[in-house]
Amino acid sequence: MILRTSTDIGNLVRDRRKGRGWTQADLAKRLGVSRLWIVQLEQGKDTAQVGLVLRALNELDVPVQVDLQSAASMRSGTSYREIPFVDIDNIIREATGPIKR
Numbered sequence: 001m002i003l004r005t006s007t008d009i010g011n012l013v014r015d016r017r018k019g020r021g022w023t024q025a026d027l028a029k030r031l032g033v034s035r036l037w038i039v040q041l042e043q044g045k046d047t048a049q050v051g052l053v054l055r056a057l058n059e060l061d062v063p064v065q066v067d068l069q070s071a072a073s074m075r076s077g078t079s080y081r082e083i084p085f086v087d088i089d090n091i092i093r094e095a096t097g098p099i100k101r
Contacts, residue, residue, distance in 0.1 A: 007044030009053060014042040016060040030059050 003009050017027050017038075024038040031038075033052060041048050041056065057064055 005044065006046040006048065009057075010042045010044040012062065013038075013056055013060065016062060017042075020060070027056065027059065031055055 001012070003012065013027075017024070022030075024042070025035050028035045028038045031052065037048070037052070038056075041053065054064060
């Protein structure tokens with residue numbers, strides 16, 4: 001799924017929350033925010049704090065992956081399917097692991 005707008009993120013959060021059978025109040029309690037904040041997030045309010053949005057996605061088991069190659073290729077007209085998958089989590093793990101001598 002490609003998320004391009006805050007509305008896309010809000011729709012994703014709402015769908016995942018409902019899929020788990022949680023109310024907006026349930027998710028708000030888990031995140032330590034008000035129900036109003038959840039309502040605004042689900043409505044796509046574009047001033048939501050990024051850190052809280054990421055916490056919400058994490059609570060809903062939605063991994064966030066940034067694919068910079070694909071974004072650049074989509075602008076240049078290259079098909080998304082032509083771009084190799086890059087696992088940024090693996091790159092970070094390798095970069096922050098113990099130094100091998």
